[in-house]
Amino acid sequence: METLLALAIGVLVAAAVYLMLARNVLRFIFGLILISNAANLTIFVSGRLTQGLPPLIADGAYAPVVGSANALPQALVLTAIVIGFGLFAFALVLVFRAYTTLGTLNSDKMRVAEPREDAAK
Amino acid sequence: MSWMLSLPILIPFLTGVLAFLLRELRAGAWISVIGCAILLAASAVLMGHVLDKGVVAGQMGNWPAPFGITLVADLLSAVMVVITAITGLAVSIYALAEINRRKEYLGYHALFQVLLAGVCGAFLTGDLFNLYVWFEVMLISSFGLLILGGSKAQIDGGIKYVTLNLVSTILFLSGVGLLYGLTGTLNMADLALAVDQVENQGLLTVIAVMFMIAFGVKAAVFPLFFWLPAAYHTPSFSVSAVFAGLLTKVGVYALIRMFTLVFDHDVGYTHTILLWVAGFTMVTGVLGAAAQSDFRKILSFHIVSQIGYMILGLALYTPLALVGAVFYLVHHIVVKANLFLISGVAEKLTGSTELKEIGGLYKSAPLLGILFLIPAFSLAGFPPLSGFWAKYILVKASLDIEMWIIAGVALFVGLLTIYSMTKIWAQAFWEPHPYGLEPKLSILTPEQRWSYLLPIAFLATLTIIIGFYPEPFVQFAERSAAQLLDPAPYIEAVLGAQP
Numbered sequence: 001m002e003t004l005l006a007l008a009i010g011v012l013v014a015a016a017v018y019l020m021l022a023r024n025v026l027r028f029i030f031g032l033i034l035i036s037n038a039a040n041l042t043i044f045v046s047g048r049l050t051q052g053l054p055p056l057i058a059d060g061a062y063a064p065v066v067g068s069a070n071a072l073p074q075a076l077v078l079t080a081i082v083i084g085f086g087l088f089a090f091a092l093v094l095v096f097r098a099y100t101t102l103g104t105l106n107s108d109k110m111r112v113a114e115p116r117e118d119a120a121k
Numbered sequence: 122m123s124w125m126l127s128l129p130i131l132i133p134f135l136t137g138v139l140a141f142l143l144r145e146l147r148a149g150a151w152i153s154v155i156g157c158a159i160l161l162a163a164s165a166v167l168m169g170h171v172l173d174k175g176v177v178a179g180q181m182g183n184w185p186a187p188f189g190i191t192l193v194a195d196l197l198s199a200v201m202v203v204i205t206a207i208t209g210l211a212v213s214i215y216a217l218a219e220i221n222r223r224k225e226y227l228g229y230h231a232l233f234q235v236l237l238a239g240v241c242g243a244f245l246t247g248d249l250f251n252l253y254v255w256f257e258v259m260l261i262s263s264f265g266l267l268i269l270g271g272s273k274a275q276i277d278g279g280i281k282y283v284t285l286n287l288v289s290t291i292l293f294l295s296g297v298g299l300l301y302g303l304t305g306t307l308n309m310a311d312l313a314l315a316v317d318q319v320e321n322q323g324l325l326t327v328i329a330v331m332f333m334i335a336f337g338v339k340a341a342v343f344p345l346f347f348w349l350p351a352a353y354h355t356p357s358f359s360v361s362a363v364f365a366g367l368l369t370k371v372g373v374y375a376l377i378r379m380f381t382l383v384f385d386h387d388v389g390y391t392h393t394i395l396l397w398v399a400g401f402t403m404v405t406g407v408l409g410a411a412a413q414s415d416f417r418k419i420l421s422f423h424i425v426s427q428i429g430y431m432i433l434g435l436a437l438y439t440p441l442a443l444v445g446a447v448f449y450l451v452h453h454i455v456v457k458a459n460l461f462l463i464s465g466v467a468e469k470l471t472g473s474t475e476l477k478e479i480g481g482l483y484k485s486a487p488l489l490g491i492l493f494l495i496p497a498f499s500l501a502g503f504p505p506l507s508g509f510w511a512k513y514i515l516v517k518a519s520l521d522i523e524m525w526i527i528a529g530v531a532l533f534v535g536l537l538t539i540y541s542m543t544k545i546w547a548q549a550f551w552e553p554h555p556y557g558l559e560p561k562l563s564i565l566t567p568e569q570r571w572s573y574l575l576p577i578a579f580l581a582t583l584t585i586i587i588g589f590y591p592e593p594f595v596q597f598a599e600r601s602a603a604q605l606l607d608p609a610p611y612i613e614a615v616l617g618a619q620p
Contacts (some may be wrong), residue, residue: 039298046301113351
C-alpha cells in the first residue's frame with residue numbers, strides 16, 4: 001500500500017512540476033494545487049498505514065489497541081487541506097484579477113512592477 | 122505562565138477584530154495604535170520574565186508536551202516579539218496619516234494586526250506544525266496587505282509574491298510530513314532529542330535541506346529571493362515597512378531555530394551550504410541594489426544583502442558568530458523599517474520614488490535629511506551606529522576561525538552598501554529637484570507631519586541608542602547565543618514544564 005501511494009505521490013509531483021513550468025499563471029496555480037495534495041498524501045503516509053482499525057478507545061480502556069490507525073497525521077492533513085483551500089481560493093481570485101487588470105496570464109509579459117530597461121525607452 | 126505567552130498572539134487578534142468592526146469610523150486606526158502599545162507592554166513583561174527566570178514554556182489546553190501545542194519563549198523569541206511590537210507601533214502611527222479611508226474600509230488595520238499576530242505566533246511556538254500554521258496566518262494577511270488598493274503594479278508584484286511563497290509553504294509542509302515519519306514527533310524540543318535516535322542520518326540531512334530551502338524562500342536568500350524585489354516596492358509605504366522589517370526576519374528566525382536546535386547533527390554539511398548561500402546573498406543583493414534607480418527598489422535589494430549577514434552568523438556557528446546574528450537581526454529590523462518609512466515621506470513630498478524624478482530634499486526638508494542619514498549610515502556600518510557593531514562582531518567572528526574570504530566579502534559588501542546609500546543621498550537629497558520644485562515638510566498638515574515623523578524619529582533614536590550604548594545589547598545577544606548553542610534548558614523547560 002505504501003509503495004502504491006508513493007508512486008501516486010510521484011505521479012502527482014511530476015504532473016505538478018510539468019504544469020508549474022508553464023508560462024500561463026493559471027496552469028501554475030493548478031500545478032500548485034496538485035503538489036499541495038502530494039504533500040498532504042506524504043504526511044498521511046508518514047503516519048504509517050493500517051487497515052480496518054480505527055483509533056477508537058473501547059469502554060473502560062485507556063488507550064487504543066496496538067496497531068490501530070495513527071490519528072495525528074490525519075488531523076494535520078485536515079488542517080493543511082483547510083489552509084490550502086483558503087490560500088488557493090485567494091490565489092485563483094488573484095489570477096483572475098491579474099487577467100482583468102493586466103490583460104494577460106503569460107508570466108513573461110507581467111512586467112509592470114519590474115519594467116525592462118529597453119521597454120521603458 | 123501560559124497566559125503570558127499567549128498574550129502577544131491574542132492581543133493583536135482581538136485588536137484586529139475590533140479594528141475590523143469599527144473600520145468605517147476613524148477609530149479603527151487609533152485602535153490599531155492602542156493595540157500595538159498594549160502588545161508592546163505585554164511583550165516587555167514577557168521579556169522581563171524571560172530575563173529573570175530563563176526559558177519559559179506553556180502548554181496550550183493543558184495537554185502535556187510533546188502531545189499538545191507548546192509555546193516557548195527563550196531570549197531570542199522574547200526579543201523578536203518585543204521588536205515586532207516596536208515596529209508594529211511605529212508603523213501603526215505612520216499609518217494614521219498614510220492609509221486612506223478606502224483602504225481602511227477594505228480592512229487594512231485588521232489585516233495588519235493579524236499579520237502581527239502571525240509573526241508573534243511564529244516567534245513563540247515550540248511546535249513545528251504550529252509554526253506552519255503561523256506562517257500561513259502571516260502569509261494570507263500579507264497577501265491581503267500587498268494587493269490592497271489593487272493597482273496594476275500591486276497585482277503584478279502580488280502574483281510573483283503569492284506563487285513563490287506558496288511553493289515554499291508546500292515544501293515546508295512536505296518536510297514536516299517526512300520529519301514526522303522519521304521521528305514520530307513535531308514538538309521542537311522533543312525533535313531535538315529524537316533526531317539523535319534516527320538510524321538513517323543521511324535521510325535527516327535531506328529533510329534538513331528541504332527545510333533550508335523552504336525557510337530560505339521566506340528569508341529571501343540567494344538564489345530564492347526573486348519574489349522580494351518584485352513585490353516590496355508596490356504596496357503602501359506602511360505595508361512595505363512592516364514587510365521589510367519583519368517578514369523575511371521570520372524566515373531567518375526559523376532557520377536559526379531549526380539549525381541550532383534540531384538540525385545540528387551534520388553541521389559540516391548543512392552549515393557549509395549556508396555559508397556559501399550567505400556569501401552569494403550578500404553579494405547579489407548589494408549588486409542588484411547598485412543597478413536600481415528607485416528609492417524603494419534599492420532598499421528592497423538591500424534587505425536581501427543584509428539577510429546574507431544574518432545567515433553568515435548562523436553558518437559560522439561559533440558563539441561569537443551567533444551573537445552577531447542575533448544583534449544583526451534586532452538592529453536590521455529597526456533600521457530597515459525606518460528607511461522604508463522615510464522613503465514614504467520622500468514620496469509624499471516630491472511625488473515619486475524614482476530617484477531621477479526627485480531631489481532637493483536636504484535643502485527644503487533638512488530634518489528629513491538628517492533622519493535619513495542615521496539609518497542609512499547605520500545600514501552601511503558607520504561607527505558608532507548600530508550597524509557598525511553588528512558588522513564588527515560578524516567580521517571578527519569570521520576572522521577568529523580564519524575564514525578570510527567571507528570576512529573580505531562582508532567588508533566589501535559593506536563598502537558597496539555605502540555606494541547605494543550615497544546614491545540615494547545624492548539624488549534624492551543633495552541635487553536640486555529636476556523640475557525646480559522645493560518640497561517642504563510644511564505642505565503636510567501638522568497631524569500628518571507628527572504621524573510621519575514621530576515613528577521615524579523614534580526608530581532613529583533607537584538606532585543611536587544601540588549604537589552608543591551597545592554594551593547591554595551585546596551582553597543580551599551573548600546570553601541569547603549561549604542559549605541557542607546549549608539547548609538543554611530549552612528542552613527541559615518544554616518537556617519538564619508539566620508532570
